[in-house]
Amino acid sequence: MRPLSKKEKEAGSRSCVRIVNQKEVYLTEFANENDYLRLKRLRGRHFTFDAAFPDSSSQLDVYSTSTSELVEAVLQGRNGSVFCYGATGAGKTFTMLGTVDNPGVMVLAIKDLFAKVRKRSCDGNHVVHLSYLEVYNETVRDLLSPGRPLILREDKQGIVAAGLTQYRAYSTD
Numbered sequence: 001m002r003p004l005s006k007k008e009k010e011a012g013s014r015s016c017v018r019i020v021n022q023k024e025v026y027l028t029e030f031a032n033e034n035d036y037l038r039l040k041r042l043r044g045r046h047f048t049f050d051a052a053f054p055d056s057s058s059q060l061d062v063y064s065t066s067t068s069e070l071v072e073a074v075l076q077g078r079n080g081s082v083f084c085y086g087a088t089g090a091g092k093t094f095t096m097l098g099t100v101d102n103p104g105v106m107v108l109a110i111k112d113l114f115a116k117v118r119k120r121s122c123d124g125n126h127v128v129h130l131s132y133l134e135v136y137n138e139t140v141r142d143l144l145s146p147g148r149p150l151i152l153r154e155d156k157q158g159i160v161a162a163g164l165t166q167y168r169a170y171s172t173d
Helices: 006-010 059-066 068-075 092-097 105-120
Strands: 017-020 024-029 043-048 128-130 133-136 139-142 151-155 158-162 167-169
Touching (some): 059 068, 059 105, 068 105
Antiparallel strands (some): 017 024, 024 043, 128 167, 133 139, 151 158
């Protein structure tokens, strides 16, 4: 859950999200002031997730709960992907990238990956390749090499984004 923005606070907005048990999310739909028939009626929805984070959560809390085990799985030879889904303005970019002072999930995962590779690699035998893509309005784009949309296809490795850039990375930097 992202905190209310300065603009939202100034407009007198209130949060419609309540998180219970670190897994359950309740959304309350407030009636419009001009909708006299429904003014006193509140409608809501309830969702349950593996984890839900209040606006007081740190980027490290989100990373530790949602992604750190994935880094370990990658080091055991599996592929790993982190998906961030939500409406425009929901905080996806901040959650994934963060800031220099408050790095997001993607940055923390890369730092963790290289720290673990350094610990385990006596012979320097690990190779790290990174890709960065976006799916928006059912269009897949390569964020490391912008251009035309990518095509998803299935081959012997599974489903792949044909032509997706892979950079060999030697360090967190």
